[in-house]
Amino acid sequence: MAAFVAKQMMGSQLKAVKGQLPGAGGGDDDGDKEKEEEAERERLEAIAEAEERRKEKHRKMEEEREQLRQGIRDKYNIKKKVVEEAAMPAEPDNPLMRKKKTPEELAREAELADQDEFTKLKNSLETQVNEIKQQIEEKMRSIHGKCVLQ
Template sequence: MAGMMLKMMNPMGSMPSVPGVGDDKKEDDGMTREEQQEQERLRQEAIKQAERARHTKYKKQEEEREVIRQGIRDKYNIEKPVNDEEEEEDEDDEDGFGARRKEEEEDDDPIIQAQKMAEKHMNDAKKIAEEKCVLQ
């Protein structure tokens, strides 16, 4: 009974949220959906470009450090340690082709994985049915 009294006292407590009312962060700035998609695509491309620039900057810095390290190794006759991780990182570098990235995204997408698995199961079931139901 006390709970019901509290609900009656608080008019917003039991009301469901109504879309379009309140502090929505969705602002309509007069752009159509296509324009918004284009803006988002351009923003994503700018982010990717900045990431590539940052990656090349740090790779260049690491190469400069490696030159200095090699000079020290030569001076003191020290052998260079072999890192398997470093070789793997070099293989993961982008080569500028978009097809490889799309394949990686498809491998990570659970919907596509589920779809591939469902297709595989369906094909297996068809094969079993064809084997058992041979027309004479």
């Protein structure tokens, strides 16, 4: 099969090189193009067919392995582990293997961080204003008390 695919791939290239040699008869270009297109189509079909056979082979091998696994589970009374998508941790242990964040998620996180900064600033300003209010009220009381006493 590999020889067929290699011949199909290299054959069309060799024909193109042979056609470019001086003295080579370059009379029927339309026929050559049709032949090349047909060869390319055959090559693609051969590749697709080989891929299908490979997938089928691996599917059969996996079925056989699963049958062997099930036999072992039955023999030793082992329950099959059920892998659930929800049970998997959201963040993998390895940070290099984590899912990349979308621009929307990054924007949302930045907005939350900004809100947090604004909230902190707002809270600190509110506390400062309250302290100043208390100081002013104390001074007003002390001034008012002195005015009344005099």
